[in-house]
Amino acid sequence: MTVYIKLLKMSKKFKYPLLDNAFSPQDLQKGINVLRSGQITMSGITKKFEKSFAKYLGVKYALMVNSGSSANLLSVFAACNPYRKNRFKIGDEAIIPVLCWSTSLWPLVQAGLKPRFVDIDPHTLNVKVSDVIKKINNKTKLIMAVHILGGCTEMEKLRNIAKQKKIILIEDTCESLGSKYNKKYLGTFGDFGTYSFYYSHQITSGEGGMVVCNNYEDYCILHSLRSHGWTRGLKLKNIKNSDNKFTFYNSGFNLRPTDVSAAIGLNQFKRLKKFQQIRDENRNKIIKTIVNDKRWKNQFIFQKIIKKCDPSWFGFPIILNKRYIKSKSRLIEILEKNGIETRPIVSGNFFNQPAIKKFKIFNTKEKFENAQLLEESGFFIGLHTKKISNYNLNQIKNNLFKIEEILPKKNKIRIGITGHNGVLGSAFIKNFHTKFEFIKYDGDVTNYLKLKKWFDKLDVENFLHFAAKVPTNLVERNKNQAKKVNLESVNSIIKLLKENNRIKWFFFPSTSHVYKKSKFILNENSPKEPSSVYANTKLLAEKNLLKFQKQKDVNICIGRIFSYTNYNQKKSFVIPSLFHKIKRNYKLSIEKLRAERDFVHIDDICNAIYLLLTKQKKGIFNISSQKKLKIYEIANLISKQVKNKKIFSTVKSYGNKDILYGDNKRLKNLGWAPKKNINIIIRDFAKKN
Numbered sequence: 043m044t045v046y047i048k049l050l051k052m053s054k055k056f057k058y059p060l061l062d063n064a065f066s067p068q069d070l071q072k073g074i075n076v077l078r079s080g081q082i083t084m085s086g087i088t089k090k091f092e093k094s095f096a097k098y099l100g101v102k103y104a105l106m107v108n109s110g111s112s113a114n115l116l117s118v119f120a121a122c123n124p125y126r127k128n129r130f131k132i133g134d135e136a137i138i139p140v141l142c143w144s145t146s147l148w149p150l151v152q153a154g155l156k157p158r159f160v161d162i163d164p165h166t167l168n169v170k171v172s173d174v175i176k177k178i179n180n181k182t183k184l185i186m187a188v189h190i191l192g193g194c195t196e197m198e199k200l201r202n203i204a205k206q207k208k209i210i211l212i213e214d215t216c217e218s219l220g221s222k223y224n225k226k227y228l229g230t231f232g233d234f235g236t237y238s239f240y241y242s243h244q245i246t247s248g249e250g251g252m253v254v255c256n257n258y259e260d261y262c263i264l265h266s267l268r269s270h271g272w273t274r275g276l277k278l279k280n281i282k283n284s285d286n287k288f289t290f291y292n293s294g295f296n297l298r299p300t301d302v303s304a305a306i307g308l309n310q311f312k313r314l315k316k317f318q319q320i321r322d323e324n325r326n327k328i329i330k331t332i333v334n335d336k337r338w339k340n341q342f343i344f345q346k347i348i349k350k351c352d353p354s355w356f357g358f359p360i361i362l363n364k365r366y367i368k369s370k371s372r373l374i375e376i377l378e379k380n381g382i383e384t385r386p387i388v389s390g391n392f393f394n395q396p397a398i399k400k401f402k403i404f405n406t407k408e409k410f411e412n413a414q415l416l417e418e419s420g421f422f423i424g425l426h427t428k429k430i431s432n433y434n435l436n437q438i439k440n441n442l443f444k445i446e447e448i449l450p451k452k453n454k455i456r457i458g459i460t461g462h463n464g465v466l467g468s469a470f471i472k473n474f475h476t477k478f479e480f481i482k483y484d485g486d487v488t489n490y491l492k493l494k495k496w497f498d499k500l501d502v503e504n505f506l507h508f509a510a511k512v513p514t515n516l517v518e519r520n521k522n523q524a525k526k527v528n529l530e531s532v533n534s535i536i537k538l539l540k541e542n543n544r545i546k547w548f549f550f551p552s553t554s555h556v557y558k559k560s561k562f563i564l565n566e567n568s569p570k571e572p573s574s575v576y577a578n579t580k581l582l583a584e585k586n587l588l589k590f591q592k593q594k595d596v597n598i599c600i601g602r603i604f605s606y607t608n609y610n611q612k613k614s615f616v617i618p619s620l621f622h623k624i625k626r627n628y629k630l631s632i633e634k635l636r637a638e639r640d641f642v643h644i645d646d647i648c649n650a651i652y653l654l655l656t657k658q659k660k661g662i663f664n665i666s667s668q669k670k671l672k673i674y675e676i677a678n679l680i681s682k683q684v685k686n687k688k689i690f691s692t693v694k695s696y697g698n699k700d701i702l703y704g705d706n707k708r709l710k711n712l713g714w715a716p717k718k719n720i721n722i723i724i725r726d727f728a729k730k731n
């Protein structure tokens with residue numbers, strides 16, 4: 043009984059292999075028929091398969107071999123064959139993507155070529171033609187284009203460049219049978235195209251491959267190289283005794299398939315279109331199931347396809363978003379343990395493979411950053427030839443989302459930040475660099491394209507938009523620039539937030555000077571009313587943000603910040619400004635020091651923002667100390683620190699009408715109270731100055 047239960051449990055274990063059983067009973071029967079016939083070695087059925095393969099691709103010649111690797115080997119050795127007019131010589135160079143298969147590379151080395159690697163495009167996993175062009179020099183005689191997992195590069199451009207420079211183009215299409223570029227099958231653009239029928243590829247004959255070309259001379263070379271270098275099967279006018287069974291007119295290998303694999307391959311080949319369609323549907327379903335789940339936070343990135351490429355898939359690459367990379371090996375362990383078979387994305391960065399060291403292929407110091415990142419972040423699972431069940435979809439999805447559970451706890455929260463060099467930005471980073479990882483925008487916030495490029499790569503849930511032009515004379519003089527930085531940058535960011543599904547909390551520091559009807563003076567250097575550019579741009583930005591809040595599920599948090607000070611600010615802010623004036627023996631008249639102010643220390647502002655961030659609060663919050671001081675009182679406090687200075691020409695208290703104060707109730711309810719009072723601020727400031 044226990045044995046029975048155990049067996050039952052074992053048989054129930056979920057399995058999602060790289061490939062379901064793609065062989066139909068008829069495929070196998072065709073193979074068995076060949077075995078029964080006694081004609082197992084390559085014969086008429088192989089020819090039939092070759093013909094129908096060539097017809098399907100629209101090429102003149104197809105030659106079956108025993109594997110995709112053999113197809114590569116044959117085409118490279120054909121490309122340097124003395125019977126070929128345009129051929130490469132030992133020591134010439136060949137360009138190859140650094141993300142490739144081992145037997146895309148080694149035939150090049152075995153034939154005496156020096157490989158030059160090209161990094162891949164991280165989105166398509168294939169190379170960019172522009173990067174290939176950069177590697178072409180006088181010695182380049184061959185390009186091995188490896189079409190990765192159904193995708194490709196811009197093939198017409200690549201073909202034209204190769205033609206123009208008389209470079210031999212081989213397309214390793216072992217992973218992309220059935221894919222098209224601009225309605226033309228991959229593998230048919232270059233001099234040779236190679237295909238693999240290994241297990242889990244678009245079709246399988248167990249083992250097997252095909253090499254195609256359009257040139258009769260090339261076909262003859264391939265044909266003879268496949269079988270010992272002999273002439274058999276070819277009509278060669280220029281070769282003496284070419285009808286003789288054992289006339290060896292070329293060098294050679296034996297890379298022939300058997301008719302058994304040809305029979306299986308040929309029968310399955312009829313279902314290629316159907317497989318392609320089902321795989322495409324299955325892929326779309328897997329993606330849809332994942333991204334529609336409420337746990338979706340862009341944990342994974344899926345392979346992109348260039349324009350004009352119509353892909354034929356066989357695997358489903360999954361690339362982990364940056365912050366999950368460290369969990370990759372643990373996730374793969376979980377997937378494999380739970381029955382989901384995985385593979386690395388082809389070779390990863392081939393430069394890391396031990397064979398490169400052994401064979402001393404060190405012709406570059408390049409880093410191949412994209413292939414490296416892909417190696418660290420990517421893997422693939424299978425795409426089956428039968429429609430995927432909901433059960434399988436859920437298993438794949440739920441196992442993939444286990445990435446959230448295994449994320450190392452001590453991973454710092456990542457925060458996007460603009461204005462990191464400003465007063466607020468630098469103070470916030472100084473205070474909280476141990477708690478957060480800051481992803482800083484280093485450019486000009488008014489440069490939309492640059493901002494967008496940065497945003498597109500940005501993988502954060504929290505965002506601090508600190509970049510601003512503060513209320514100094516400069517702002518009032520250069521209104522356009524102030525408008526751009528304070529308002530247009532917010533509008534650009536709103537536009538970008540609409541496309542970004544990752545950011546959940548967004549903070550914007552506004553100003554206390556936005557109360558429309560007040561008559562406050564902004565500060566010593568800016569004797570303007572709140573209708574000034576600064577106040578108005580901030581107010582409009584607030585409005586736009588609140589409007590956007592209604593359209594999208596982002597917590598918009600606005601902090602209206604009161605006059606503040608920090609230790610390092612020399613100019614522009616009230617306390618430092620007064621301090622320096624007093625030090626330089628300025629005679630200050632009380633009339634010029636009208637407003638009552640509410641000062642809050644920069645560290646307190648940082649603490650308030652920290653609290654709002656950790657509680658993911660939305661809405662408008664005043665950030666003030668609620669300690670109202672007249673400016674002459676502040677000046678008095680400063681004078682205690684700057685001995686023997688006469689400060690005022692008139693000692694007269696000004697009325698209450700310019701009082702500026704904030705109601706901190708909402709922040710107080712969250713448990714926030716400023717820690718630094720004005721005396722300490724002034725004392726600390728005096729110590730440093």
Ligand SMILES: Cc1ncc(COP(=O)(O)O)c(C=O)c1O
Nearest residue numbers: 109110111143216217238239240
């Ligand atoms: C790009 C590429 N080229 C060549 C091959 C070799 O094919 P085969 O396994 O049939 O030798 C593979 C195998 O997966 C491949 O992915």
